[in-house]
Amino acid sequence: MSNRTFVIGVGMTKFDKPGTKEGDYPDWVGDAVGNALDDAGVPYEDVEQAFAGYCYGDSTYGQRAIYQFGLTGIPVVNVNNNCSTGSSALYLARQSVRGGLADLALAFGFEKMEKGSLGMKYTDRTPAMDHHLQKLMETHELTPAPMAPQMFGDAGVDHMKKYGSTPEHFAWIGWKNHKHSTNNPYAQFQDEYSLEDILNAPMISPPLTKLQCSPTSDGAGAALVASERYVDEHDLWDRAIEIAGQSMVTDTPATFAEGASAIEVVGYDMSKQARIRAMEEAQVAPSDVDVCELHDCFSANELITYEALGFAEEGEGHLLVDRKATTYGGDGPVVNPSGGLISKGHPLGATGLAQCSELVWQLRGSANARQVEGATTALQHNIGLGGAAVVTVYRPVTA
Template identity: 60%
Template sequence: MGRVYVIGVGMTKFDKPGTKPGDYNDWAKEAILKALKDAKVSMGEIEQAVAGFVYGDSTCGQRAIYEVGMTGIPIYNVNNNCSTGSTALYMGKQFIEGGLNDCVLVVGFEKMERGSLDAKFKDRTNPLDKHYALMTELAGFVQAPPPAQIFGNAGIEHMKKYGTKPEHFAKIAYKNHKHSVNNPYSQFRDKYTMEQILNSPKIFGPLTKLQCCPTSDGAGAAILASEKFVRSHGLEAQAIEIVAMEMATDLESTLSDRSLMKIAGYDMTKTAAERAYAKSGVTPNDVQVVELHDCFSANELVTYEALGLCPIGKAGEYIDRGDNTYGGKHVVNPSGGLISKGHPLGATGLAQCAELSWQLRGLAEARQVPDVKYALQHNLGLGGAVVVTIYRLGFPEHHRRAVGSRKTAARVVELESKL
């Protein structure tokens, strides 16, 4: 099967629902145009497109993509809960990997309502009915947002099994809010103290408001291409290879093991990660930067272990050592993550892809992680699906020459300005 590359990315700033000018199609247009410009390709070169969104009518993808051209290409609409963006990316990758196309557009967007998420359709079976039923049996059900209960209970189980403290969850939120200060695309760019995070309004269990992701509006896009397309267009210097990409859905153990962490997707994540590592030959020790689905701080903590970033039961020690931030073993969520950057469901996976592409290309500015060789992406949707992706520079020598040329040009400009 052919190799697949990300040759261009783009996204909008994420904003609080109801405050962002325009509509979903306007935001998608902005993200797509940025991605096309980054990739140096035209809409006429796009052979198929995949659009991801959770809230909207059936052909919102067409309506959004028509903003940049009605070219007659196939357009697929994808909804896979919070992993929608990465699911759309996964589909686009398969089109190229299987030899059907050389250039594919993937876009994700969301226009959300304010407040915590809840079931949209009350007249049919909830896709999470079995998850909620088991959670209720194991831990009860209270007047709190249901997603916060699922992930909060996973955190409580981790505390009981391994001695994790509420401060560990707060440290994750502290880190992500601090990271987002340097991200112009983030919904929130405020730095908080540990005291502010711990004392913010309680949501459920150890989770306070500043440890929970907000609902958000926004869009993200990526252009995927084959090696033939990359070489014919001279895009080697910016091409990011998708080394491995694996999706997993719920396993029997999600419910049969009667574990609150597994209800929250632990086994899905572990399965997808192990497959990605095996396929690529990359290990967690090879990775420098991670964009991880931190819908709640508890999920980030539990996911460290599912991804193999630290041994099972040692997430608290991993956090205390600072191994999840700059100067540590990995930099997790340099973008600010969902907690601070925001979480427009269909756009999240594409925003993660954009951030990791910028990190690998050395374009992340104040939040740049040094010497990035491998980047890891984790995007989770309950009900369920998780996508784990590993990226690297596709043509490192071309990239190094391009960076050297840019530095030389910048130095010349600097010297000329002093004359």
């Protein structure tokens, strides 16, 4: 029996500033999942397993959100893996199909967030990232800045010290992603800025200004993962996009090794190992990638992840910026045509499914003004500190 897996339907809502989106999380899931079912042209009754991703909320929100489509009795598993939650749900859906446990699985993710920077909800127990913070404090002094931009800002500082990148390199990434989002009706922000605007925005944690940081967001996304048998029996080849390779990696010894920089602490090695394994499964090389949705929670993470994903040699990510390689007309993959987390928004549980949606549209040639012409290989990168990195390789197929 073939263990090939395919995304046959995707859907998402527009991402919005917390407190401004009409409705509540069941409404948003209803829209995203409904759109995915319509996109695939299949009934909810065919779904055999569902995986619900969210970070903020009580238990069994996934069931509450999905029961509106029918009380079919299928297993619904709630997933929380920090910022990689959406891709973790997708990973589990693919595993269920690839392992022969289901012919059609649903991954969906959503978030109803609070305004402002993320913080710990539970202060009466061991923090999930105490080891990461301890390692960070060996080389950096903690400041009053919010912890997430501080950690990734420190990674940017370390890259500048070790390899010669500059604040302008990171600012260009913010400029690029905001510019890309002007063509994305799903994006939280659709404003174009000058490079000077990016550089002169309020400083959050050097070298990161506000316009280089992803916002908190509300929204939902969904993807349907099917077996080759299901695709064939229902003649869905015209919309099927193959998940050619996928890997999830959690923290490795490199994260906490003696002398580890902030670059390692924020997950560089996780991303690198996940990329190697996913590309080996898909039998592709970094040079084959045409379009990439990369986890740019902060511009510094996009730059260092250019290197982790093999788009540049270690220490040379800023050289891609110098030659404007990662935007339309460049000589590298177009990175974050959606606007990325920085401008599209970052509702944690939905982010990975929004990335999946964008890349499916790109490979179908239906991304409208964002279309990367001739795209045949797509890469998705989603990371959560604490930690988990998920890298997925997609390609279009024919019957």
